[in-house]
Amino acid sequence: MIYINGAPADTGAIARAYPVAGIENLCLSKLAKSGYAYNYASVGELGFELSLRRATVERAGRLLRAGLNFETFREAYCNKRFWLRSPDGGFELRRGVLPAAAIRDIYENGRAYGTECATAMQIVYYGALLDTVPAGSFNSRFIGIRLMNWHDISAPLRETGMMRRASDTLPGDRRYFANPDVDLTAPELQGENVIDMGDGTYYGHGFGRLRAEQIVSQLNRARRPGARREAYLMDTAGRPDYKKLYGMFGGTARSTHPQAR
Amino acid sequence: MTTGYFDRVWRARGARGLKNAFTALLRGDRGAILAAIADGENSFPVMYLLAPEIENAGLDGDLAEHVKHAMRLTAIKAGDSVRRGRYDRLLSPYGGVVEPTYDAVKWMIDTGADWDGPSSGRDSFDAAIDLAAAYLASRFPDGDALAKIAELIFRRNRRGLYIHDLVWGFFQTADERALSVIADYIKSENTADHRLACRLLGLDDVPRTRAERVAAHDEFVKWLTENRPYIYLTGEYFNLATSPHTISRDDEAKHLHREIDPETRAPLTPLTEQEEAELRVFRAQNGAEAV
Numbered sequence: 021m022i023y024i025n026g027a028p029a030d031t032g033a034i035a036r037a038y039p040v041a042g043i044e045n046l047c048l049s050k051l052a053k054s055g056y057a058y059n060y061a062s063v064g065e066l067g068f069e070l071s072l073r074r075a076t077v078e079r080a081g082r083l084l085r086a087g088l089n090f091e092t093f094r095e096a097y098c099n100k101r102f103w104l105r106s107p108d109g110g111f112e113l114r115r116g117v118l119p120a121a122a123i124r125d126i127y128e129n130g131r132a133y134g135t136e137c138a139t140a141m142q143i144v145y146y147g148a149l150l151d152t153v154p155a156g157s158f159n160s161r162f163i164g165i166r167l168m169n170w171h172d173i174s175a176p177l178r179e180t181g182m183m184r185r186a187s188d189t190l191p192g193d194r195r196y197f198a199n200p201d202v203d204l205t206a207p208e209l210q211g212e213n214v215i216d217m218g219d220g221t222y223y224g225h226g227f228g229r230l231r232a233e234q235i236v237s238q239l240n241r242a243r244r245p246g247a248r249r250e251a252y253l254m255d256t257a258g259r260p261d262y263k264k265l266y267g268m269f270g271g272t273a274r275s276t277h278p279q280a281r
Numbered sequence: 282m283t284t285g286y287f288d289r290v291w292r293a294r295g296a297r298g299l300k301n302a303f304t305a306l307l308r309g310d311r312g313a314i315l316a317a318i319a320d321g322e323n324s325f326p327v328m329y330l331l332a333p334e335i336e337n338a339g340l341d342g343d344l345a346e347h348v349k350h351a352m353r354l355t356a357i358k359a360g361d362s363v364r365r366g367r368y369d370r371l372l373s374p375y376g377g378v379v380e381p382t383y384d385a386v387k388w389m390i391d392t393g394a395d396w397d398g399p400s401s402g403r404d405s406f407d408a409a410i411d412l413a414a415a416y417l418a419s420r421f422p423d424g425d426a427l428a429k430i431a432e433l434i435f436r437r438n439r440r441g442l443y444i445h446d447l448v449w450g451f452f453q454t455a456d457e458r459a460l461s462v463i464a465d466y467i468k469s470e471n472t473a474d475h476r477l478a479c480r481l482l483g484l485d486d487v488p489r490t491r492a493e494r495v496a497a498h499d500e501f502v503k504w505l506t507e508n509r510p511y512i513y514l515t516g517e518y519f520n521l522a523t524s525p526h527t528i529s530r531d532d533e534a535k536h537l538h539r540e541i542d543p544e545t546r547a548p549l550t551p552l553t554e555q556e557e558a559e560l561r562v563f564r565a566q567n568g569a570e571a572v
Contacts (some may be wrong), residue, residue, distance in 0.1 A: 094407070170523040
């Protein structure tokens, strides 16, 4: 159930502003049918979350097509024009480089980059924000981006590094397939960070866009001899604090709900 | 500290001098080179550096068993399936499953943990050290080795090097000694040390003063002593979350005073009917989480 400023939302009216089969309506439908009460201060706040979720799904698809390579942190590499590789395998924004340009470069020159699945999730969220807010606002909020799985996440996106039990999982959520009995020789397959694409598939860097059972099957193949436990999708989700982001960027966001404009 | 011939040369003349010494020995008496590579005092770094020369000379079959295992692990981490296959055949001529021995992984950690590898953390040496640590922690946890692995985690962390695989390997065990040794770093004067120790043990508040650090350490040790039979590995690591809680306490097991398997979280022996009933009451009282 959705509440706007304490009152039940007219979800039918809100839904009409979006494509019928779009990610926004998919999210809206799940939120409206949920037994959990989702409270928003305004239609604009809800619209911002829906837009960012759609952008997250779209950016995940774009990152898949960008040709970003899978590498462990030891082998990680990046385009040195925009990023510096730190000794731990993370990428640090070069001094004087605009954050928006550096993030865009990963999508445009994906083959110049190699990293593992968690950092790819960060790149998806940065890309989604870039599609949702003006580049100027983005640049002023993300002066010192560092990309290194869930380490040192910029404050606006900090919550993406926290997995919490969720009443409902939605397109654009970060989910995790755990592989508790992974072979000791392959720690990079201890689990797979993925984005829920909203159509029963998940984007995981290095895996591609697959259904849950396909990801489980691939992870199971990397288990240790005598493994007792199968890989599985955890019942938690990591997601940005959409309300906090709306507070930071809402006034400048490009695509919140039309009623909010 | 090892004192084999090759190690003495390496310390005195570096990697290039070591390789030159090997080549010189190779030109001479075959008995001398065989004795030198079989020397029980050789360290893992030295044998890692000499591996290409040893293999090119066809002497890999003459390596000691623990060295063959170590070379196989470095081949695995280098993604070199040809080398790996070669060591598989040397270690198991009839094609059985090859599993590293305690002697091999202990030797790798004992003699190799103090060296960062030729590329400061970016090569198969460090990756093999991480793998050896994972085997030691999960298969053969011993107090000395766990302390050495912990020391390596904190040393790398102070220098900003990659630690996530090593931490993952270390926390393949919920061994009380492993947790205690990490807890000791809460008391460290070094900020990077006590911050990491708190992070690894799931302590959200990082103590600021020395007195607070001692108190936090003592509190954790007390918690560990009281709860050890009920602690399990959550499966949370740095790949999953910013502040993974690698260990946790099973409240139901604590309520029943029943020790659990730290890996599977299952009671070591099946619950009795009475315990099952007690558990249902406990769950009802505590409102079993609805997802």
